[in-house]
Structure formats: structure tokens, C-alpha cells
Amino acid sequence: MQDYARYDIKDFLADEAFCRWVLHQKPADNAFWENWVRNNPDRASIVITAKELISEIHHAQHYLSEDELQHELQRLSAARKSATEEMEYAESANDGVAPNWLSRFSLALGVLTCLVVLFYFYTNSPTNTSQSQISQESLKDEKNEKWIEVTNNESITKYIALPDGSSVKLSPESKLSYPAAFVKNEREVLLNGEAFFDVTKNPESPFKVYTSDVVTTVLGTSFTVKAFDQDKDVRVVVKTGRVTVAANAPQSKTQEPEKNELVLLPNQQVVYHRNEQKMKRSLIENPAQVGPADITSQNLVFEDAPVAKVFESLQKRYEVQIIYDADLMAGCQLTAELGQEPLFEKLGMICKAIQARYEVIDGQIVIHGSSCK
Structure with missing residues (x-):
């Protein structure tokens, strides 16, 4: 285990694990570094500075060709060799104490090392394309497995x-690639276009759908991914279960910090805006009831029922989160029969009865109201 508490900026820049965290933001790495920063608040500013430097270098490399990047590495390597010799000479002349400019140059050496690490990621990572998106061919080559590729050129779902x-309903003009046999603890497929996935549950083997912009991870659920190359947005819609969606494209320094990962529940969707490189979570236009048909077909009947019970029943039927002030609305009651009306129509009737209103924020329903006393 590295003693990160002793690290300065150049050490973080040269640390492969740290660079991997900044570039890929994997959940396990996020958990480790977030916990480490909490336990070492005095090093937080150093970590932030190192992250920003890595992001800047990573962003800059997208404007260089591979030949230009190689040339820059060679040039910096020569500068590093020359500076190292000067540093050794200066230390000898000053009884082992290097002048300040040499100390500052050590940071530049750290940046060089970081650039070398980033070049390794750039040329070897399966997420490398012209915009640092996943290269499906690279992933296939990396797995060294037999892959099956299915293209739907028909006008109906395949x-x-x-x-x-697991099963897939592949939409027209779409392509799916998958291994002939999934390896242990790993189920990965590649999608160009649109498909509905009904995934067999296996907690020991996450199921991942890779597109050019996002990675969707599940254990066992049903959901739709729409990611046509010509579309401005990528969309993931969840029907059942729990889904994690992570952005694949790099963030620009000029943009506000963006969550690189969102968790979706039934009736929620995430839209990834390619131009802005941002993800937005919301409810689908017409949320569906979740569960067996013999239950969802039954009307919800309330007679002088506390509004809290009404909201709780809707949450269970649609598996959506309804947020409201329980203390403020403790005196609110409702008498009504709710049938097969759309969810938002039900909410409109309820809010009208208790003189409240609702809005959808980040995939959740928020009720604004006042006391009914």
C-alpha cells in the first residue's frame, strides 16, 4: 500500500492508480479516494490540484496526433535527462541543497511522468477513440475471445x-456484439443503435452494455438503451430493477463538475447530451405500474385516508420516489378511487384535492403544499 499521506503533487501525477481514478472514475476507486480525502483533509488541496493537472493534460492530448504525442514525449524526456544532470551538479555544488528552480522543475518531471502514463492509457485503453470514447474493436481484441456480431437490417425488431x-430485442438499423460465451464474473456486450435488454439476474456477474458514450451496468433487470451515432443524445430507460449509467466521454475544464455516474430506478431515464457531455436523470413521460398484472389492474380506493398513505401506495405501484413534508400534510385526507389513469393525472387530482402542486426533479416527484388543518 502506497503511503499517500507523504505524496506531493508530482508523486500523485506519477502514480498510475491515481491517474486511473481521475481518468476512469470507477466506483471502487471513487470510494477509496473519497474515503482517503475525508481521512486526510490536510492533503485535499494537493489531490485537487493533481486531479486538475491530469485532466488538463488528458484534455490537451486529444488535440495531438499520435506522432505529435510521441515527439512531445521524446522532447520532454531529453529535457528531463538534461535537468537531472543539472540538478545533480547543483546539489553537489551546494552541499546537497538544490535551488528553488530545481525543486520546481521536479514538478515538471512529475507532469512528464503523468503524460507518459496518460499516453499508455491513450494507446492501450479500450476507451480510446478520437474523443476518448470506447473502442469496441479494442475491447474485442483485449478480451481475445470469439465474438458474435448481429446487425438488424430488417424493418422489425430482431x-x-x-x-x-438474457434476451435482447434489437431495433432496426442497430448492431449488437457479444462473446460466444461469457467469462466468469463478466458479462459485456457492445451496442450501436437501440435495444431492449432483459437481463438474467446474477449478483456475481454484472452485465455491462457499452456504447460510444456511456456504460450501463446491471445485475439483473430490464431496460432500453438508445445510442444511434447520428443522434445528439444517448438515452437509457429502466423498466424494472436498478441500473447504473456512467459517462464515457471526458469532461472539459470549462464545464462545471458533472456526476460521472447515475443510478436509475424503474420509470426513470437518463439522457446523455453528447455536445455538452452531460447526463440528466428524469422520469419517463408516462410512468408504468410495476408488478404482476393481477395487482396493477386493481384500482386504489381511499376513504378519508391520510395523504401519506396515498403517496405510499403510489410509490409502491410505480416504484417512484415521492417527496413531501409529512408533518405539514399530516392533517390532509383523501377520498378517491384511482384506476388506470396515467400517474401524472392521478397526482394532478390528488394535488387539486389538497390544494398542492407537484414537480419532477432529478427523477423524483416533489409535492409542494400547505397544512390542511
Whole structure:
């Protein structure tokens, strides 16, 4: 285990694990570094500065060709060799104490090392394309497995059965690539276009759908991914279960910090805006009831029922989160029969009865109202 508490900026720049965290933001790495910063608040500013430097270098490399990047590495390597010799001479002349400019140059050496690490990621990572998006061919080559590629050139949906028992409904003008056999603890497929996935549950083996912009991860659920190359947005819509969606494209320094990962529940969707490189979570236009048909077909009947019970029943039926001030609305009651009306129509009737209003924020329903006493 590295003693990160002793690290300065150049050490973080040269640390491969730290660079990997900044570039890929994997959940396990996020958990480790967030916990480490909490336990070492005095090093937080150093970590932030190192992250910004890595992001700047990573962003800059997208404007260089591979030949230009190689040339820059060679040039910096020569400068590093020359500076090291000067530093050794200066230390000898000053009884082992290097002048300030040499200390500052050590940071430049750290930046060089960081650039070398980034070049390694750039040329070897499966997420490398002209915009640092996933290269599907690279992923196939990296896995060194036999892959099956299915292209739907028909005008109707094509059904695909995957090796683990999961199923895919591939939309027209779409392409799906997957291994002939999934390896242990790993189920990964590549999608160009649109498809509905019904994934067999396996907690020991997450199921991942890679597109050019996002990675969708589940254990067992049903959801739709729409990611046509010509579209401005990528959309992931959840029907059942829990889905994690992570952005694949780099963030620009000029943009505000953006969550690189969002968790979706039933009736929620995330839209990734390619131009802005931002993700936005919301409810789908017409949320559907979740559960067996014999239950969802039954009307919800309330007679002088506390509004809290009404909201709780809707949350269970639609698996959506409804946020309201329970103390403020403790005296609110409702008498009504709610049938197969759309969810938002039900909410409109309820809010009208208790003189409240609702809005959808970040995939959740927020009720604004006052006391009914």
C-alpha cells in the first residue's frame, strides 16, 4: 500500500492508480479516494490540484496526433535527462541543497511522468477513440475471445438470446456484439443503435452494455438503451430493477463538475447530451405500474385516508420516489378511487384535492403544499 499521506503533487501525477481514478472514475476507486480525502483533509488541496493537472493534460492530448504525442514525449524526456544532470551538479555544488528552480522543475518531471502514463492509457485503453470514447474493436481484441456480431437490417425488431439466458430485442438499423460465451464474473456486450435488454439476474456477474458514450451496468433487470451515432443524445430507460449509467466521454475544464455516474430506478431515464457531455436523470413521460398484472389492474380506493398513505401506495405501484413534508400534510385526507389513469393525472387530482402542486426533479416527484388543518 502506497503511503499517500507523504505524496506531493508530482508523486500523485506519477502514480498510475491515481491517474486511473481521475481518468476512469470507477466506483471502487471513487470510494477509496473519497474515503482517503475525508481521512486526510490536510492533503485535499494537493489531490485537487493533481486531479486538475491530469485532466488538463488528458484534455490537451486529444488535440495531438499520435506522432505529435510521441515527439512531445521524446522532447520532454531529453529535457528531463538534461535537468537531472543539472540538478545533480547543483546539489553537489551546494552541499546537497538544490535551488528553488530545481525543486520546481521536479514538478515538471512529475507532469512528464503523468503524460507518459496518460499516453499508455491513450494507446492501450479500450476507451480510446478520437474523443476518448470506447473502442469496441479494442475491447474485442483485449478480451481475445470469439465474438458474435448481429446487425438488424430488417424493418422489425430482431430477437437475440445471449449465452447467459438474457434476451435482447434489437431495433432496426442497430448492431449488437457479444462473446460466444461469457467469462466468469463478466458479462459485456457492445451496442450501436437501440435495444431492449432483459437481463438474467446474477449478483456475481454484472452485465455491462457499452456504447460510444456511456456504460450501463446491471445485475439483473430490464431496460432500453438508445445510442444511434447520428443522434445528439444517448438515452437509457429502466423498466424494472436498478441500473447504473456512467459517462464515457471526458469532461472539459470549462464545464462545471458533472456526476460521472447515475443510478436509475424503474420509470426513470437518463439522457446523455453528447455536445455538452452531460447526463440528466428524469422520469419517463408516462410512468408504468410495476408488478404482476393481477395487482396493477386493481384500482386504489381511499376513504378519508391520510395523504401519506396515498403517496405510499403510489410509490409502491410505480416504484417512484415521492417527496413531501409529512408533518405539514399530516392533517390532509383523501377520498378517491384511482384506476388506470396515467400517474401524472392521478397526482394532478390528488394535488387539486389538497390544494398542492407537484414537480419532477432529478427523477423524483416533489409535492409542494400547505397544512390542511
